[in-house]
Amino acid sequence: MRMTNIFANNSLLEPLMMKDQVAGLIKEAMMSGQLQAGERIVELRVAKQLGVGTTCVREALFELEKQGFVARIPNKGAYVTEFSKEDTEQIYRVRIALEGLAAELAQANTTPTELQEMQRCVDEMKEAAHAGDLDSFFENDLRFHREMWALSRNRVLVKLLESLVTPLFAFYLMRTRRDVQQLVRGAEKHQRILDAIRTGDPGGSRKVVEETLQI
Numbered sequence: 001m002r003m004t005n006i007f008a009n010n011s012l013l014e015p016l017m018m019k020d021q022v023a024g025l026i027k028e029a030m031m032s033g034q035l036q037a038g039e040r041i042v043e044l045r046v047a048k049q050l051g052v053g054t055t056c057v058r059e060a061l062f063e064l065e066k067q068g069f070v071a072r073i074p075n076k077g078a079y080v081t082e083f084s085k086e087d088t089e090q091i092y093r094v095r096i097a098l099e100g101l102a103a104e105l106a107q108a109n110t111t112p113t114e115l116q117e118m119q120r121c122v123d124e125m126k127e128a129a130h131a132g133d134l135d136s137f138f139e140n141d142l143r144f145h146r147e148m149w150a151l152s153r154n155r156v157l158v159k160l161l162e163s164l165v166t167p168l169f170a171f172y173l174m175r176t177r178r179d180v181q182q183l184v185r186g187a188e189k190h191q192r193i194l195d196a197i198r199t200g201d202p203g204g205s206r207k208v209v210e211e212t213l214q215i
Contacts, residue, residue, distance in 0.1 A: 018052060018056050019056055019060050020060075020063075022046075022050060022052060022057055022059075022060035023060035023061075023063045023064050025050065026041065026046065026060060026061070026064060026069075027064060027069055030069060030080055030174050031173070031174055035080050036080060037080050037081065037082035037083075037171065037174065037175070038079060038080060038082035039079065039080045040077055040078070040079050041061065041070065041077070041078045041079065041080065042077070043057045043058055043061070043077075043078070061078045065078070066166075067166065067170055068166035068167035068169055068170030068171070069081055069167075069170040069174070071167065080174075081170050081174070082171070083167075088168070091164055091168055094164060095161070095164055095165060095168075095213065096209075096210050096213045096214070097210075098157060098164070099145070099148070099149075099161065099209050099210075099213060100206040100207075100209045100210045101152070101157065101206070102148055102149050102151075102152040102154075102157055102158075102209075103193065103205040103206050103208070103209040104205055104206040105152035105154060105157070105202075106148050106149075106151035106152050106197060106205070107197060107202040107205050108202070109152070109153055110197060110198075114147065114151060115194070115197070115198060117147055118144055118147050118148070118194050118197075119194060121140045121141075121143050121144035121147065121190070122140075122144060122190045122191050122194055124140040125137055125140045125141055125144070125183075125186070125187040125190060126184070126187040128140065128183070129180060129183035129186065129187050130180060130184065132180055132183070134173060135173070137183055137187075138169055138173045138176075141169065141186070141190070142165070142166065142169045144190055144194075145161070145165060146162075148193075148197070149161050149162070190212075192208055192212060193205070193208055193209055193212055196208035
């Protein structure tokens with residue numbers, strides 16, 4: 001097991017925002033590759049390296065779990081999110097079907113305010129893409145999809161998509177390189193989804209979502 005202090009430059013934290021700071025530092029370690037996909041995160045070790053209590057680290061890990069960056073395995077602990085190629089393919093097959101349904105249901109519930117919010121997400125994705133800002137890109141990408149899921153007005157569907165897609169976004173954020181053109185194409189796909197929802201054709205919206213999510 002690795003004993004190097006990967007948080008050596010961050011040993012003094014501000015008490016008032018300690019949980020958020022610890023979560024941010026662990027996330028940075030994941031993004032930089034210091035914590036690898038599938039690697040166990042030992043609470044006591046992180047606490048010692050950062051000079052904080054294990055309760056603070058535990059709270060930070062729970063927050064990262066909500067964001068999809070951490071997976072908890074019963075009786076084993078917390079691990080950096082990891083998906084195999086087979087996992088990804090299987091999740092995407094289910095995701096495509098569910099998001100297509102969400103887009104179809106959302107069609108009947110959109111309002112100008114909600115469409116404007118989704119457009120804001122796309123605009124910020126475009127800006128982040130050109131800047132090579134992965135954090136902002138994926139944050140707005142996920143926010144766009146959550147807006148669409150919410151418009152379905154189907155709590156079961158939203159819950160299923162949240163459990164499937166959020167960890168996938170976190171995993172891709174950790175693995176994606178700052179390829180500006182790839183990010184720009186991703187933003188353009190979301191613009192097509194939004195344009196399809198605006199048309200008022202439920203079947204058309206579903207088709208566009210299913211086409212743009214193909215991998």
